[in-house]
Amino acid sequence: xxxxxxxxxxxxxxxxxxxxxxxxxxxxxxxxxxxxxxxxxxxxxxxxxxxxxxxxxxxxxxxxxxxxxxxxxxxxxxxxxxxxxxxxxxxxxxxxxxxxxxxxxxxxxxxxxxxxxxxxxxxxxxxxxxxxxxxxxxxxxxxxxxxxxxxxxxxxxxxxxxxxxxxxxxxxxxxxxxxxxxxxxxxxxxxxxxxxxxxxxxxxxxxxxxxxxxxxxxxxxxxxxxxxxxxxxxxxxxxxxxxxxxxxxxxxxxxxxxxxxxxxxxxxxxxxxxxxxxxxxxxxxxxxxxxxxxxxxxxxxxxxxxxxxxxxxxxxxxxxxxxxxxxxxxxxxxxxxxxxxxxxxxxxxxxxxxxxxxxxxxxxxxxxxxxxxxxxxxxxxxxxxxxxxxxxxxxxxxxxxxxxxxxx
Numbered sequence: 204x205x206x207x208x209x210x211x212x213x214x215x216x217x218x219x220x221x222x223x224x225x226x227x228x229x230x231x232x233x234x235x236x237x238x239x240x241x242x243x244x245x246x247x248x249x250x251x252x253x254x255x256x257x258x259x260x261x262x263x264x265x266x267x268x269x270x271x272x273x274x275x276x277x278x279x280x281x282x283x284x285x286x287x288x289x290x291x292x293x294x295x296x297x298x299x300x301x302x303x304x305x306x307x308x309x310x311x312x313x314x315x316x317x318x319x320x321x322x323x324x325x326x327x328x329x330x331x332x333x334x335x336x337x338x339x340x341x342x343x344x345x346x347x348x349x350x351x352x353x354x355x356x357x358x359x360x361x362x363x364x365x366x367x368x369x370x371x372x373x374x375x376x377x378x379x380x381x382x383x384x385x386x387x388x389x390x391x392x393x394x395x396x397x398x399x400x401x402x403x404x405x406x407x408x409x410x411x412x413x414x415x416x417x418x419x420x421x422x423x424x425x426x427x428x429x430x431x432x433x434x435x436x437x438x439x440x441x442x443x444x445x446x447x448x449x450x451x452x453x454x455x456x457x458x459x460x461x462x463x464x465x466x467x468x469x470x471x472x473x474x475x476x477x478x479x480x481x482x483x484x485x486x487x488x489x490x491x492x493x494x495x496x497x498x499x500x501x502x503x504x505x506x507x508x509x510x511x512x513x514x515x516x517x518x519x520x521x522x523x524x525x526x527x528x529x530x531x532x533x534x535x536x537x538x539x540x541x542x543x544x545x546x547x548x549x550x551x552x553x554x555x556x557x558x559x560x561x562x563x564x565x566x567x568x569x570x571x572x573x574x575x576x577x578x579x580x581x582x583x584x585x586x587x588x589x590x591x592x593x594x595x596x597x598x599x600x601x602x603x604x605x606x607x608x609x610x611x
Contacts, residue, residue, distance in 0.1 A: 241286045241354035241413075245322070248273060248359045249376050250310045251294045253302055257309070260435030263421040264309075266428060268361050272418040272441065273310055276359055277317045290314055291350045291380060293324030295390060298383040299563070322349045329386050335408050339484045340401035342592025344409065345387040350380060355413040358447060362422030362438060362454065364510040368399065369470035370460060371427050372451035373415035374407045374477060381406070388591075389547075389562035392582055396526050400474055401597055404481035407447050415450040417442040419457070419500075424508045436507065440500045448487025449494045451478050457500055458508040462489040466523075467609075470510035473519055516609040522579040524605055527598040529553070529581035534595045540585050549580040556580060 248268050258265040280288055290310060296302035304311075304323060314321055328348040334341065350356070360376040368375055383389055393402045419440040423431055442457065444450030452462035455478065461468075466475045482489045514522075529550045533540060540548065540555070547562040548555045549571065556571050557564065557580075568580050584591070 241284060243353045244280060244284065244286045244288050244355050244357060245291045245350050245353035246276065246280070246288060246357045246359065247291055247376055247380055248276075248310055249361050249379065251292055251296065251307050251379060252309060253296055253300070253307050254309075258423075258431040258435075260421050260423075260431070261437050264361075265421055265423050265431050265435045266361065266363065267309060268359055268418045269420055270313060272359065272416070272420070273313050274316075276357070276416055277313065277319060280357070281317070286354070288317075289320050289322050289349065289353070291322040291324060291347060291353075293347065293380055293382055295379070297325050299390070322347065324350070324380055324382055327386055329382055332409055334405045336484070338405045338592065338594060339480065340398055340405050340594055340597060342594075343590070344406065345382055346409070347380060347382060350410070356410045357414045357416070358410075358412040359416045359418065362417055362419040362436070362442075362458065362508075363427050364424050364458075364470055364508055366426040366511050366513050367394070367473050368403075368477060369472070369474075369510045370451065370455050370458065370478075372417055372454045373412060373447050374403050374451050374481070377406050377410055377412070377447075378403060380410075384562055388584065389564075391564060392547075392562060392584070395582055396474055396522055396579060397530070397598060397601055400477035400480040401594070403477040404484055404486060407481055408484075408486045412447050413445060415444050415447050417450070417454050419454075422508075425511045436503075438500065438503070446487050448478050448481045448489065449496075452487075452489040452491065453494065453496050453498070455489075456491060457498065457502055459503040459505050460508065462491070467516065467519075470508075472510060472512045472516070473514075474523075517611055518577050520605070520608050521577040523601065525552075525577075526579035526581055527602045527605075529579065530583075530595060530598040531602075533581065533583060541587055543585040544587055545585065547582065547584050549582055551575065551578055551580045 250267050252267055263269045294304060294307050296307045297304060324347040329345050330348045330351055331343050332346045332351055333343050358373040358376050360373045363371045365371040393399060419438040419442055422436045422438060423434045424436055425434040442454055455462040460470055462478055464471055464476055465479055478489050481487050532553055533550055543558050546558045546560050549557040569576055
């Protein structure tokens with residue numbers, strides 16, 4: 204089996220620019236040679252946030268990539284390649300919170316400093332992209348054209364836990380590239396129970412970043428956002444690798460999590476481990492014995508990094524079961540829903556609780572659920588052609604492997 208190259212890069216040496224040392228390209232395996240031939244490189248930084256909501260800890264951004272790691276990454280690419288470099292992102296806050304890029308693009312001053320263009324993924328052009336192998340969740344996705352036209356993609360993330368996905372790293376960072384309506388799907392369509400781990404595996408396979416860097420100077424336990432009070436963590440490290448799943452598996456290990464762990468095992472309280480899902484689909488590995496992994500960081504003590512549990516195990520179990528049941532009910536009774544063609548629906552207990560041609564849900568689903576708050580609402584775009592190609596076998600598998608309910 205292929206061995207995936209991973210390297211921990213120790214922090215500051217006397218020669219390092221801006222206080223960060225990066226390993227020489229010969230140590231990056233697949234990432235080195237292809238990038239030297241690349242003509243266009245798209246870089247995705249975890250950097251989008253309104254200025255007044257930025258949380259800092261120990262002199263660094265607690266929830267976003269630091270300026271020093273951004274500068275070091277761009278300087279490294281400039282030194283090692285002659286390629287055109289662009290920064291691509293799709294601002295959640297511009298799409299859904301009425302913000303402007305002037306207030307949310309935290310990397311803008313550094314891009315000006317290096318003369319690198321910013322590609323605004325909230326605006327077209329876009330392209331329909333088929334998922335290699337048919338997709339684990341959908342056969343195709345709408346993506347930013349400049350992104351898919353790039354010869355290589357670089358993902359630069361921060362070490363963080365995530366209340367929904369357990370761990371967020373270079374794979375989850377790619378989710379921030381997905382366009383929203385009217386050209387794409389709403390973020391909540393993909394950020395959806397059962398769907399999301401498989402969807403992340405799909406976009407990881409499509410974009411297949413050649414270089415994955417995790418800023419582990421300072422990070423956050425517990426959740427991805429929030430006020431961050433008491434959740435800041437100092438690690439003083441950088442993690443870099445040439446295969447996104449294997450890189451994030453090493454990240455999980457260094458955080459004290461088992462990269463083989465799955466749903467209902469911490470930190471994966473809410474849904475499946477997307478890294479394991481991708482590996483099951485033949486993309487990357489979570490087996491540290493199959494990864495050329497070297498580190499000067501010891502795994503973090505158990506409990507130092509953790510994901511908060513927002514709902515009880517019993518509620519999560521019932522949501523998972525009923526979500527799968529509604530997806531399969533739709534599949535088996537699709538004709539009766541065609542009167543909603545071209546609209547989004549929320550399906551609960553076989554009843555459409557909400558429908559709209561606009562997929563932005565402005566009402567709390569917990570409120571819409573009425574007396575059955577533990578019964579999930581499945582979010583679906585009704586398309587007679589089923590052009591997105593949803594893989595309903597995912598829901599069948601989830602039901603088949605659900606197991607007994609947890610104790611009340």
